[in-house]
Amino acid sequence: MGKLAASPAGGGGGGGELPSHTLNSPTTPVGREGQNIDVVVAQSLEVVFTKLNMGADLDPAEYRVSLGDCERLGRAVADHPALTVSTLDTVPIRSEREDITRRQALRVRRSQVEALRAAALLRPLTASPAAGGRLALLDLSHCPLGDQGALAVAGALGALPALETLLLVNAKVGAEGARGLAFAMAQSGFAGERLDLRLNPLGELGGQGVAALLRRNLGPRALGLAATDLGTMAGLHLAEALHYNCRLQALTISSNPSLGEPVGGALVEAMAVNTWLLQVDARDSGLREQDLQAVEEALAANRLRHRQAWERQQQRLQEEADEQLQELQELQELQDNLQEARPLQEQHEAGGRGRGRGRGRGDGPDSTASIATATAPARPSGRTSASALAAAASGALGLGVGAATLSLASTRSGIPST
Numbered sequence: 031m032g033k034l035a036a037s038p039a040g041g042g043g044g045g046g047e048l049p050s051h052t053l054n055s056p057t058t059p060v061g062r063e064g065q066n067i068d069v070v071v072a073q074s075l076e077v078v079f080t081k082l083n084m085g086a087d088l089d090p091a092e093y094r095v096s097l098g099d100c101e102r103l104g105r106a107v108a109d110h111p112a113l114t115v116s117t118l119d120t121v122p123i124r125s126e127r128e129d130i131t132r133r134q135a136l137r138v139r140r141s142q143v144e145a146l147r148a149a150a151l152l153r154p155l156t157a158s159p160a161a162g163g164r165l166a167l168l169d170l171s172h173c174p175l176g177d178q179g180a181l182a183v184a185g186a187l188g189a190l191p192a193l194e195t196l197l198l199v200n201a202k203v204g205a206e207g208a209r210g211l212a213f214a215m216a217q218s219g220f221a222g223e224r225l226d227l228r229l230n231p232l233g234e235l236g237g238q239g240v241a242a243l244l245r246r247n248l249g250p251r252a253l254g255l256a257a258t259d260l261g262t263m264a265g266l267h268l269a270e271a272l273h274y275n276c277r278l279q280a281l282t283i284s285s286n287p288s289l290g291e292p293v294g295g296a297l298v299e300a301m302a303v304n305t306w307l308l309q310v311d312a313r314d315s316g317l318r319e320q321d322l323q324a325v326e327e328a329l330a331a332n333r334l335r336h337r338q339a340w341e342r343q344q345q346r347l348q349e350e351a352d353e354q355l356q357e358l359q360e361l362q363e364l365q366d367n368l369q370e371a372r373p374l375q376e377q378h379e380a381g382g383r384g385r386g387r388g389r390g391r392g393d394g395p396d397s398t399a400s401i402a403t404a405t406a407p408a409r410p411s412g413r414t415s416a417s418a419l420a421a422a423a424s425g426a427l428g429l430g431v432g433a434a435t436l437s438l439a440s441t442r443s444g445i446p447s448t
Contacts, residue, residue, distance in 0.1 A: 077103065077115055079141035100147040105154040107136055108161035133166035133192060143170060145178035152182065156189035163192050171199035171226075180207025184214035194222035199254075200229035208236030212243040219248065221277060226254035228282070237264025244271035244278060251277060256311070257285040265293030265315075272300035272307060280309040287316050294321030301328035308333050 079095035107115050114135050136155070143151065148170060155161045168190070170183070180203040187193065196211075203211075208227065214220075232240070237260040243249045245267075260268075260283060268283070283289065294317035301307065301324070310325055 077138060077141075079138065079143060094142045095147060097147060097150045100143065100150040101153060103138070104136075104151045107134060107165075108154040108158045111160075111164060134164045135167035135169070136165060137167070137169035137197075138173065139169060140172040143173040143175070143179075145176060145182055148173070148175055148179045149182040149185075152186040156186045159189075162189045165190050166192050167195040167197075168193060169195075169197040170201060171197050173201055175201040175203060175207070177204050177207035177210070179203075181210045184210045187211075187214045187220060188218045191218075193220070195224045196222065196250075197224070197226045198230065199226050203227060203230040203232065203236075205231075205233045205236035205239070208232045209239035212239040216243055216246055216248055220250075221248055222250050224252040224254075225250040226252075227258060228254045228256045230258055232258040232260065232264075234259075234261045234264045237261070238267045241267035241271045244268070244275045247275050247277060249275070249277060252280040253278060254282045255286070256282045259288070260286040261288045262290045262292055265289040266296050269293060269296035269300045272297070272304045275304075276306045278307055281307065282311040283315055284311045284313040285315070287314060289315040289317065291316065291318050291321070294318050294325075297321065298324045298328075301325055304328075305332055305335060308336065 079099070103115060107113055111134070115137065136151075138151065155165055168183070170179070173179070175183070175198065179201065180198065183196070183198070184207075208230070215225075227240070230236075232255070237255065237258065240249075240253070240255065241264065244253075255268075265283070265286070268281075272278070289312075293315070294312075297310070297312070297317070298321050308329060310329060312322060312325070
């Protein structure tokens with residue numbers, strides 16, 4: 031059975047019950063006896079598929095979530111770009127690619143969703159390229175997926191190019207499921223933000239599969255492998271992968287007591303060449319204290335290096351912004367000068383046309399004198415505007431005004447041409 035709550039689009043009111051038909055038709059009014067009310071459009075849903083205490087001795091297997099329920103939920107996400115389906119245990123989406131308001135998150139946690147139901151849930155999203163291109167976070171933590179459920183998720187990764195965060199905490203994923211996920215991520219070129227497989231019995235083979243993904247310089251920026259039954263061989267493979275991976279920035283391998291001392295030495299060697307890793311949590315994993323201290327010192331040096339690089343980048347961006355602002359100010363000044371020079375140019379062109387008409391009529395000395403009288407007052411202003419015209423010349427070239435026009439205007443007004 032499902033518990034469902036909805037938040038209205040405006041966000042101004044509290045949550046309330048939303049009938050299921052509203053998911054397929056968000057513009058359908060909800061009211062009694064034709065009562066006129068505001069349309070409710072769901073922006074987010076809080077969903078948990080679990081058994082409720084109904085006060086009767088009923089078989090839980092007969093009341094678990096159906097395949098149809100899962101498929102309809104997936105279709106609702108695919109058909110409603112503004113809809114985010116989640117549970118109460120929400121995790122903020124952090125994205126570096128696009129505006130996060132255009133991405134979606136699908137979280138169904140602590141629910142009786144196993145392999146078949148996970149496949150039904152994802153089927154509508156993988157069938158629609160538009161829907162698959164919006165899903166940025168998928169969280170099926172604390173669901174009994176098992177290896178087959180993890181493989182169902184792996185099979186959907188190729189149709190989810192925007193996926194950046196995959197959370198499968200305590201989902202009963204074993205070595206087969208972990209290796210399948212790593213292989214699918216390698217095939218699809220997954221380079222997201224976070225992969226969390228904590229509290230799953232991955233074992234040696236599962237850990238080695240994830241290490242193979244890291245060795246190809248793929249995978250997430252944050253990897254969670256705490257309490258996953260990793261052994262020494264898996265730890266050594268992970269440490270070796272750090273020699274080649276320049277994407278991973280946070281690694282959690284805590285609560286794996288079988289890793290042992292050899293893994294600590296291998297991590298120290300890897301950190302001597304890895305300048306990208308910023309955080310490592312290896313508590314309760316059988317590593318020696320001096321190895322943990324050496325790893326922490328290397329991480330501190332990496333963090334300092336990254337902070338300095340970030341500060342240099344910010345300074346460079348600020349300098350570029352200042353240069354662009356200065357260029358805009360200079361362009362605006364040239365445009366203002368050109369705007370001031372246009373009336374003078376039009377005046378000189380009008381005077382030139384007048385003199386041409388006078389010569390064409392042959393009006394004699396009287397007309398010549400009148401023209402001289404009419405144009406004489408314009409000469410001092412023409413000389414005064416010479417500096418303005420010269421200053422606007424470079425701006426005129428940039429704005430598409432011919433330099434020949436300015437030169438002609440200067441000649442007609444009596445300004446010597448340079």
